[in-house]
Amino acid sequence: MLTDTHAHLYYPEILDRLEDVLKSAIDSGIGRIIAPAVNLETSLKVLELSKANSEIYCALGIHPCDVMKVKDNELEEIESLIGSGKVVAVGETGLDYYWDVSSIDIQKEFFRKQIRIASENDLPVIVHTRNSLDDAVSIIREEYGRYPVKAHFHCFSGNRDQLRDCLSIPGVYISFCGNITYKKSGMDEVIAEVPPGRLLSETDSPFLPPVPYRGKANQPAYMIKTIEKIAEVKGTDAGELSEILSENAAEFFRFGKH
Numbered sequence: 489m490l491t492d493t494h495a496h497l498y499y500p501e502i503l504d505r506l507e508d509v510l511k512s513a514i515d516s517g518i519g520r521i522i523a524p525a526v527n528l529e530t531s532l533k534v535l536e537l538s539k540a541n542s543e544i545y546c547a548l549g550i551h552p553c554d555v556m557k558v559k560d561n562e563l564e565e566i567e568s569l570i571g572s573g574k575v576v577a578v579g580e581t582g583l584d585y586y587w588d589v590s591s592i593d594i595q596k597e598f599f600r601k602q603i604r605i606a607s608e609n610d611l612p613v614i615v616h617t618r619n620s621l622d623d624a625v626s627i628i629r630e631e632y633g634r635y636p637v638k639a640h641f642h643c644f645s646g647n648r649d650q651l652r653d654c655l656s657i658p659g660v661y662i663s664f665c666g667n668i669t670y671k672k673s674g675m676d677e678v679i680a681e682v683p684p685g686r687l688l689s690e691t692d693s694p695f696l697p698p699v700p701y702r703g704k705a706n707q708p709a710y711m712i713k714t715i716e717k718i719a720e721v722k723g724t725d726a727g728e729l730s731e732i733l734s735e736n737a738a739e740f741f742r743f744g745k746h
């Protein structure tokens with residue numbers, strides 16, 4: 489059973505037809521979906537969705553693009569929700585230098601705090617990066633010296649050197665989104681080098697739909713196209729790769745064991 493480890497199910501284009509979206513996912517062999525949050529409001533939302541639907545699990549946290557908007561104690565409130573439902577990770581957190589460079593110091597502070605919260609609660613952390621991969625890897629490496637950090641670098645877009653750097657830290661897994669199916673993605677050589685044992689599957693729904701769904705809202709069922717692309721680049725069978733991806737997600741997020 490595959491897991492879409494990253495789908496923002498609370499966007500109206502998905503939420504308004506959630507039943508159909510879940511059915512399509514299940515029909516495509518995707519039996520679990522992790523909905524990550526970006527702040528307190530969405531943390532409450534994904535927690536509620538995970539309680540109402542057996543297929544849905546959630547990650548609670550504050551996104552780097554939200555750190556300037558959060559209220560005092562918002563992270564503490566989010567932390568207090570861990571353990572109250574099917575929370576399998578902290579996130580998404582990380583660093584984003586594309587939208588707002590003025591908040592870099594605060595982003596780093598929130599990132600470190602969330603890594604610690606994750607480790608103290610024996611959970612992995614879901615990491616977003618944009619133009620910030622090297623700094624994010626450095627922080628994970630530093631924190632790894634203090635805590636047994638498990639980190640998922642979602643929507644990986646680095647080069648081969650950055651991939652090696654990332655995977656040199658034990659406990660780091662990565663995943664690719666549908667944009668690797670686009671003609672100009674330039675990611676084939678990176679995909680070729682990722683050991684299947686360190687790879688997770690995701691969509692980042694409703695964003696980054698794979699070919700042939702460009703222009704539509706992405707949804708978990710479309711993840712199969714991204715897996716097919718990875719299998720093609722690696723010269724392996726998509727079914728075999730799916731089995732490995734299924735096991736990786738179950739081992740990394742430990743569904744049902746919290």
Ligand SMILES: [Zn+2]
Pocket residue numbers: 494496524580616692
């Ligand atoms: Zn996301």
